[in-house]
Amino acid sequence: MHNLGLAALAGVGASVGALLRYTVMQVSKLFSRQPHFPWPTFLINITGSFCLGVTMGSQLAPFIKVLIGAGILGGFTTFSTMANEIVLLIDERRWWTASSYVLASTGCGLLAAWIGFIVL
16 A cells, blocks of 8 residues: 555544544543543553554554554544643642653553553
8 A cells, every 4th residue: 555545544543533532531521520630531542552552563464553553543542632631730730640640641551552562
């Protein structure tokens, strides 16, 4: 598949991933109005890290890895939302929550990606 085709495939996948993320965020609002910890974004990013590890560690065809990795999981996970939530927590002087969010997201994300990669 040519680069333009791969880019289109990634774009289609990203739209699916973004819709999934939006749905998860909206459903999470039904259960908690003002969470003390940004659980929805955290769980999305950790799940996405694990799934990306599985995808990249698999024997899937390269174009499927583009669809899932750069596309669906690229649209599903969100570093920018995490960064914004950290800034808001710092602005609210919630230092402990902000620092634990950074550490947990980084540590758990790396661990999830590693486990996903070696699981196959």
